[in-house]
Amino acid sequence: MYRFLLSRQWVILTLVGLVLIPVMIRLGYWQLHRHEHRVAQNQLIADNLDARAVPVDRLTGPGRTVAYDEMWRTVTAEGRYDTGHEVVVRQRTAADDQTIGYYVLTPLVMDDGRAVVVNRGWIPAGNDLTRFPKVPAAPSGEITVTGRLKRDETTGNSGIKDKKGLPARQVMLINSEQVAKSLSEPVLGGYIELTKSSPKGSGQPEVVPEPDHSGIGPHMAYAIQWWLFSAGVPIGWVILVRRELRDRAAAREAEPAPEPVAAGA
Template identity: 90%
Template sequence: MYRFLLSRQWVILTLVGLVLIPVMIRLGFWQFHRHEHRVAQNQLIADNLDARAVPVDRLTGPGHTVAYDDMWRTVTAKGRYDSRHEVVVRQRTASDEQSIGYYVLTPLVMDDGRAVVVNRGWIAAGNDLTRFPKVPAAPSGEVTVTGRLKRDETTGNSGIKDKQGLPDRQVMLINSGQLAKSLSQPVLGGYVELTKSSPKGSGQPEGVPEPDHSGIGPHMAYAIQWWLFSAGVPIGWVILVRRELRDRAAARAAESRSEPEPEPAVV
């Protein structure tokens, strides 16, 4: 009855199903782990944003890679802006996530002589992308800044290609190591995403919005879908086998009905 399962067509179909089941299960767990990572990251962001502000040099130092658990911590620093070594980061969006412009990076030289990179916020790109844009002047004199500590950007962790040959004082990545090459002071690893400044200064760049940590994304739904697909493969295989058996039984019944009855023997 089940000899048809040994046919070439059914052997291929069965093998494909046996391959798809573990692949779909694995894809489901991949999405599930992404869901877990997103939930953990949201919790880390919320905890670090609520944590008490600490001096930036408690969490980082020259050449230091900011620990993942310290990202988004509120930090403070006091010093003077070095506007001569200010640069802008190309192709960054405003808070509406539609307008393209620049982030303004200004080194803050602290009282101990070390510097920390401060992302002062976003400005519109303007029409001429080949020149250094008109940047709102950083507050003069001694400034106390408060902001979120961030890890240096690389192509690997940001997905942004580090293009070469850009106009003067324009960069693609926020990377303290790259900016340190043009400074005489030691530069702390990572950078500060400015949230508050004293004095504030007038006409400053648009502040970078707080990271979204409310949504968990569709990863859990995708995981469940993949697992349902994996369960559907054997169910579908059984349905196809039963349909094949039913079709074969119907064909045999039709064939038997179409056969002529034998004529009675002549005595």
């Protein structure tokens, strides 16, 4: 009755189903791991944003990579802005995630002679992208800055291509090693995403909003979806087999009965 399963068509269909089941299960676990990572990251962001502010040099130093667990920690630094080595970061969006502009990066030379990169915030791009934009003047004199500690951006961790041949004092990535090439002072690894400063100064760039850590994304729903798909493969296979058997039975019933053979024929 089931000899049709050995036909070329059914062998291929069965093999495809056997391949799809583990692939879909694996995709489901991949989405589950992404969900777990998102939940853990949201918790880390929330905890670090709520943590007590500490001096930036407690968490990083020259040539050091900011530890993942220390990202988004509130840090402070005191010193003077070095506006002569200020640069802007191209193709960054405002808080509405739609308007394109620049981030303003200004080194802060601390009292101990070391420097830390400060992302002072966002400004609109203007009409001429080939020129250094008009940047609001940084507060002068002794400054105390407070902000979120961030890791250096690279093409690998940000997905942003580090284009060459840009106009003077324009960059694609926020990277302390790149900034350090133009400074004589040792530069701390990572950078500070400014939230407030004292004195504040007037007409300053738009402060970068804190990272969204409320949503968990659709990854769990996708995981369940893939697992339902994997369960549906054998169910669908059984349905197709039963349909094939039903169609073959109906075909046999529709065949005309053989003519009786006359006696003596």
